Amino acid sequence: MSSDLIAVAGSSHSPMLSSEGRSIWQSRAESDRNGSTELIDVAGRRWAYDDLLAGGAGAEPDVDRWLGEHLRARTAMARLGKDLEALDLDLAVIVGDDQLEMFDASSMPAIALYSGPEVPLEPLEGMPAPLREAFRDLGNDGSVRQGDPDAAVQLVRSLTESGIDITVVGGIGSGRAIGHAYGAIAKQLVPDPSIRIVPVFLNTYYEPNQPTPRRCHELGAALRRAIEALAGNRRVAVIASGGLSHFIVDQELDHLVLAAMENGDHERLQQLATPGLESGTSEIRNWVCAAGAIGDLGFRWSEYVPVVRTAAGTGTGLAFALWSAEARAEPREAAMTSGTPEGERDHG
Template identity: 35%
Template sequence: MAQLVGGAGVSHSPQLSIEPGGWRAHGDLEQGRLAELGLPPTTRTAGELEGELDPHLMAARHEACQRALERTRQELLDLRPDVLVVIGDDQRELFLDDIMPALSIFWGTSLDDRPPGMAGYPHTMESAYPYYHAEQDDTYETDPVLGLHLVEQLVEAGVDAAQFTEQPTDRTLGHAFTFIYRRLFEGLPRLPLVPIMLNTYYPPNQPTPKRCVQIGQELRAAIDSWDSDKRVALIASGGLTHPIIDEKLDRGLLEALERHDTDALAQLPVEGLTEGSSEIRNWIAVGAAMRGLPGRTVDYIPAYRSTAGSGCGMGFFTWAEDGS
């Protein structure tokens, strides 16, 4: 049978690929949008936030993020996986309002990065864009046998998974998935991918934290039952809290993952899982799948970028089978 050898949770924020001198400009650019979103305000004081934006502190945090990415990458490589199952969210890249499944698995033979170009992104993301998209169409090999197996087993277990084998015309594989290859595993031969898309962002059919736990548990059973000798790594892409950083929520999540406390994961507050913070749902599902595999926080870096408390709670977490 297949072997789930471990995996990781990793942020994919553009700040990871923007020099720290550009963090403040990126934060300033989003102030109008933040006002429109009506998100709960930061709990940090104005004075505290000014301190968080000290250029030396931002530079130190940028460097800490690079070290954490490298450690996460190396620990994943040490697992010697044959295939990557990545749980990420689709941000109107493959799915639009014509269909927005709560959970979907692709089991065709390949998916393409069909780059939208920088025109769709703020200019402050210029250095980050190449870690989301190629310059020309770029094909990612997928594992249709494992993908189909996961669909069949999840449905058998009562998880109503959507599925597809053909890429919608003029739509692209999302950055939650391309980032894993273009940034985390930059320059390395690509392992086959099984992409699992959770609708974390868009009401009204986002899976609840409790449902994410159930999905993760059934996903683990499905991987364990796959009649293959392949080594499988499972990755949660995205998060943690953003655009408004909530350090308490982030640290509580990481502590629950270390304890394998699925009850705490299931009870995370839905009201805290909006906008980018909604990607924590991907981590909940992966954490629930990792029973019996020791996990640890590689690092947590609250990367502030504005006096409104915006930025990204950068999370890096790994699981590894004993002896892997």
């Protein structure tokens, strides 16, 4: 019997989602100030922090506001995990991006799929201590999850037949690791060790071979077809990891992406301007890929928490969303709920 794609989800994987909100958020704000993060706006312009600050973005956020946003975001991520748990998944296909954890300049595939029997979520020893501890808390803790080589090979064959040129990664080189885009999703959203994991890598960050939004969407559509042709009667979810805008928060762009996904405006997603999809904002490509896989799945809910952590407007647009087979038959008007918190849309 063939398999069924029963859910598409998206989740940020920011270190600010770790359990220790105060210290990591302050640490990330300091990284923005000292130039450790790439500050690139939606037009593709690179900024020094002081120049961005001189533009008068706003007042310095206080810690109480940070902690409130931290609670909202952690609550949304926990809700998404519970909703996915209720779907009784067999396989999670995680669409994320590598940040020099598996690959480097010697080999940087535009699109790759991991086919190994084990998915080691190793601690990221090359990262600075605050980041390393945050990502260990989120999921890159040295644990090992089951891969699905059989499913991976079938998916690669189907994708290749669909015209998607894809690199197959059968193992992990010495000193390399499955990166934080995958650890956070594995531990926070699909922690059941019986759920097998197939990581899909998009080169969102590094020139010159970043896939275009249109190509990312085409990959998602082909991935859906490949999953539906997958032998073994598996219950499958595609989960986008990362984003949305960072390290300059652009709420207009984030709302555009979420609204286009909710409303099925796939052409708008494919036409996103690539100059603005750089640095952390580049991870929107992972969501565009997931959008291509939605098909007739129904929108369940989304939550958006724009976290501005400095007066210069730097931070991360944290987002969480779910589409599922159970929701596709529900009329949108009947499924809407009232009284949801600001930032949350709920259709089921």
